[in-house]
Amino acid sequence: MVTRRATIAGLGALATQLILPSAEAAAQEPPYQLGEWTGDSFTPMHAIRDGLWRAPLSAPERRVDVVVIGGGLAGLAVAALLRDRDVLVLERESDPGGVAKSERWREVDYALGSAYIVDISHPFMELYETLGLAPRPVSEPVDRALSVAAGAGDPREREWRGGYERLKALLRRLGESPDFPKIPIGEATESALALDQLSLHEFLRREQIDAELFGLLDAYSLSALGAPTAEISAYAGVNFLSEINAPIYAFPGGNAAIARALAARISRAGEGRIVTGAAVYAIEPAEGGYARVGWFDARHPKEPRCLEARWTVVAAPYFFAGRILRGVDPAATAQMTRLRQGSYLVANCCFEGPPAALPYDSWALGAQSFSDAISATAVLPAAERPKDHSVLTVYAPFRDPRAGRARLLAGERAAFAAPIVEELRRFMPEAFGKARLAEVRLTRWGHHHLIAAPGIIATMRALPKRFGNVLLAHSDGQGMPAVESAIVEARNAVEIITKG
Ligand SMILES: Cc1cc2nc3c(=O)[nH]c(=O)nc-3n(C[C@H](O)[C@H](O)[C@H](O)COP(=O)(O)OP(=O)(O)OC[C@H]3O[C@@H](n4cnc5c(N)ncnc54)[C@H](O)[C@@H]3O)c2cc1C
Secondary structure, eight states, X not given: OOOHHHHXXXXXXXXXXXXXXXXXXXXXXXXXXXXXXXXXXXXXXXXHHTTGGGSOOOOOOEEEEEEEEOOXXXXXXXXXXXXXXXXXXXXXXXXXXXXXXXXXXXXXXXXXSOOEEOOOSTTHHHHHHHTTOOOXXXXXXXOOOEEOOTTOOOTTTGGGHHHHHHHHHHHHHHHHSTTOOOSSXXXXXXXXXXXXXXXHHHHHHHTTOOGGGHHHHHHHHXXXXXXXXXXXXXXXXXXXXXXXXXXOEEOTTTXXXXXXXXXXXXHHHXXXXXXXXXXXXXXXXXXXXXXXXXXXXXXXXXXXXXXXXXXXXXXXXXXXXXXXXXXXXXXXXXXXXXXXXXXXXXXEEEEESSOOOOOSEEEOTTOSSOSEEEETTTTSOGGGSOSSEEEEEEEEEOSSHHHHHHHHHHTOHHHHHHHHHHHHHHHXXXXXXXXXXXXEEEEEEEEEXXXXXXXXXXXXXXXXXXXXXXXXXXXXXXXSOSHHHHHHHHHHHHHHHHHO
């Protein structure tokens, strides 16, 4: 059993996903089922990387008013807001949603990635209401995360209490100030922009936040923004961390509920408007202000297709958009392709038997193979929670994104699942109390997390988001991987298109 002392000593050693299972554990058949991979399908993107992006475009088969590349939250929001026009979404995966997807195990909806929302003020709540969604608060206004360390309870109690309260007071003060580092970044004040030049670590130490809190802060920062506090912009870090002073909200299955509602709205306006399995490999200018979009059916990479659009909205990550945009300022596309992306594993652990009463989000400080775990049923009213099964969504961002991608590509599911399960048993034994782990379902995200490094806000404010009638609208444009960023970027693109 890990003692509290051992846990605190281990806090400096943030090493998510560095451990491999012991040889003994790896050799044995796991005592739980292992589901097939969900998440990114790498083949079409690697076909583009390995040469297709240079291939000439074929003759256009059709013309549309607006084509949206990427059916994540940003792309779906663009298409839903423009549903009265001739709009088409090309999405490379077999389902829309991007990193906001969900699956179901025995009537429990669980997230494959994006889980909760923070901001329900204008204009976000209006969108949720229009979609018929009612965000449910999942934590009290105070102390969102429970930090669990093998029975040690919440380390923010006792000695940490004072430091944690000081952090909250600092964030509250910043939150009430006009200089709060907000989304949209276009509205940032000079003082807020100055934060972007510092790392979150530097800023919090300057504000005399206790060193002992950095175990929690680094884990949070890695999970939410792609790297520990020393490698993250203080602008992005303060914006995200401010959530510890307010309730957060969720839907069963996480933010996939937003994606589903957007997709339903688009489909109601016209069948066939979301084409899945359609990977775009090039966008180039055409006559009359149109753009040509080269794409292929993910199952047939050797049969390129092409369409023309009056407006093209690229709602795919910037690092990738920079590769497929032809005939635009090469300095801009070079900057886009240099943006660093994290890599991520999510393990959904399905339990049979009476569930433990768990808080929404539990942070496992000092754990080597994951950062936190969300109870998929905590969002349900107590009366609606199943009595004999439950799902824990375990988040495992890679500390080294490149090494993470290589391991994800190799795809050894048992080698990923074993250390996570081993550590889950140590850090959250109550989850296993009266229940049996029946199945582990793994999701891999190769490039789905922009790393919000110092200077990211300045970079994203300076990058052009319009090249003639080709617009960029991905959450990357706000420098922070969040639902709110996706919605802001979508609204900006829609405004330009609507004004003509
Ligand atoms: C594991 C994880 C957990 C997260 N948790 C939260 C959270 O709890 N709360 C929160 O606010 N944010 C969270 N985020 C971040 C947030 O969900 C995302 O920033 C947001 O959903 C991104 O939406 P998007 O549309 O901008 O991009 P994406 O979701 O990246 O969508 C881009 C879409 O483009 C498609 N695409 C890419 N290339 C091509 C191509 N060549 N042709 C066709 N289609 C293409 C992709 O398949 C994808 O569907 C999380 C992110 C991850 C990875």
